[in-house]
Amino acid sequence: MSDLSIFKKFNFERPPVGIKYLLNKPKGIKKLDKTLAFCEMLTEAHKGVSFYATKDDFECVGPLVLGMEEPNPVFESGQLGAPLGLFKEARANRRIYPPVPRLARGTCRYIVFAPLNKISFEPDVLVVTADPTQAEILTRAHSYTTGKTWTAHGSTVIGCAWLFIEPYLTGELNFTVTNLSSGWNSRQVLPKGLIVMTIPHDLLPMMVENLKEMEWVPSDYLKGRDAHNKRFQEVAEAAVKDFHASD
Secondary structure, eight states: OOOOGGGGGGOOSSOOEEEEEESSOOSSOOBOSSOBOHHHHHHHHHTTOOEEEOGGGBSSSHHHHTTSSOOOHHHHTTTTTTTTTSSSSHHHHHTTSTTOOOOOTTSOSEEEEEEGGGOOSOOSEEEEEEOHHHHHHHHHHHHTTTOOOOOOOOOSSOHHIIIIIHHHHHOOOEEEETTOSHHHHHTTOSOTTOEEEEEETTTHHHHHHHHHHSOSSOTHHHHOHHHHHHHHHHHHHHHHHHHHHTO
């Protein structure tokens, strides 16, 4: 299993949470003892407990995006959005459904959540709840050795699919700001202004190594505008000098 201990160095207020999508029942992990929305299962794990959930443990569209049930034509035709004040009319609401990330039907029957210190499996995704300063370190770790850019994907409703499912399917990092999704707002899942970032399993080793190597807080971040401008100019002039010297 990957060593994720570097994430403890952040001293997150809420621990990172590992998620696993399983066809078969997990061993050695207790079943969730209540019904929750998909997004609320994240905050349940924040309390320091690990658990697994099945179709019957959700009180939202979680089973739909997990491939545990067939699409509901009432939802997917957009009938709910206008009465709830989220969309002007059904045809606007229904547009969000075709691109929604979903696991193939029947391929996930169990989903496991575990806080960082109780992860006993290789997580399919690691969900990190961070303040903006912590999130900046993570996005820099994402590009430190690759130069990869980041993009936030989401929608007004079913934000859980974009946050929890899309990174698993695409291998790309994704994040949102609380509370951009209606369900997170209505359920008051997390305080506003936090960054919730999902790192897929195949990016974790690279980001862990980058976090070990890179400077978390570059000196220019601390010295102010004038000091930064001066240092930038010195580095630029040295690069130009080297360029001409190579001719």
